[in-house]
Amino acid sequence: MSDKLHFDDRHILVTGASTGIGRATAALLAERGARVSMIARSEGKLAEAVAAMGGDARWFAADVGDKSALLAAFDEAEAALGPIEGLFANAGTGGTFAPLADYADEDFDAVIRVNLASVFWAIKRVLPGMVARGRGSILVTGSLASERGMANNAAYVASKHGVLGLARAAAIEVAPHGVRVNCVIPGFIETPMLMNIDPDAPDAVRDMLGKGVPQGRIGSAEELAEAAAFLLSDAASHITAQAIAVDGGILGTLMTR
Numbered sequence: 001m002s003d004k005l006h007f008d009d010r011h012i013l014v015t016g017a018s019t020g021i022g023r024a025t026a027a028l029l030a031e032r033g034a035r036v037s038m039i040a041r042s043e044g045k046l047a048e049a050v051a052a053m054g055g056d057a058r059w060f061a062a063d064v065g066d067k068s069a070l071l072a073a074f075d076e077a078e079a080a081l082g083p084i085e086g087l088f089a090n091a092g093t094g095g096t097f098a099p100l101a102d103y104a105d106e107d108f109d110a111v112i113r114v115n116l117a118s119v120f121w122a123i124k125r126v127l128p129g130m131v132a133r134g135r136g137s138i139l140v141t142g143s144l145a146s147e148r149g150m151a152n153n154a155a156y157v158a159s160k161h162g163v164l165g166l167a168r169a170a171a172i173e174v175a176p177h178g179v180r181v182n183c184v185i186p187g188f189i190e191t192p193m194l195m196n197i198d199p200d201a202p203d204a205v206r207d208m209l210g211k212g213v214p215q216g217r218i219g220s221a222e223e224l225a226e227a228a229a230f231l232l233s234d235a236a237s238h239i240t241a242q243a244i245a246v247d248g249g250i251l252g253t254l255m256t257r
Helices: 020-031 043-052 067-081 105-133 154-177 202-210 221-232
Strands: 011-015 035-040 056-061 084-089 136-141 179-186 243-246
Touching: 011 020, 011 067, 011 105, 020 035, 020 043, 020 056, 020 084, 020 221, 035 043, 035 067, 043 056, 056 067, 067 084, 067 105, 084 105, 084 221, 105 136, 105 154, 105 179, 136 154, 136 221, 154 179, 179 221, 221 243
Parallel strands: 011 035, 011 084, 035 056, 084 136, 136 179, 179 243
Antiparallel strands: none
């Protein structure tokens, strides 16, 4: 493995880290030498994830949609593991499904807080230290909905378009200071959120969604984690302000079948 893919005891913080993409990425980062802080709501799931991992990982329970709780968790993480040199702002929610005219204001606000505002708060919290040190890497989790409209899902689409724009805006500001900001765009990745489409028939979900992917299958959290770890690492030292899709070819092709 290239030395640039190793994290040399750097502190990387991951939100939404108790399951799915966040958990898989945190585990890979720890395996590659990072000190990893894991933030999510469920203490039980976080504790289970850390216990199953090797390397140096700690967990801090917080609802990312609660600004005070989120920032307190960041403070605890830095007190325990030192300055945050990498951030994977991955936590997100799907929200509710309803026609835009019927979408409840409180549901819209809740999705925006978790998917967009929390990413803004997190980036704002870590940037000053990264800029002062002259290095750092930030990765945010977008969605196919960062690039495409979807019916009956206005809050999610708005939030994921927003988070991509936020990443690009931050990237241009901090590029002269040695800090990189990118967005990873998962396609259909097997996570608890995705499989909740029909939790009683996971094979049917895989088959249904896989038919819409040029590769003919959905992806795994581990495949996404490889891309995330790369973008957070020094191996991606000249990559910033980019949206990188891990989607089996969905965004880059016009499906005909």
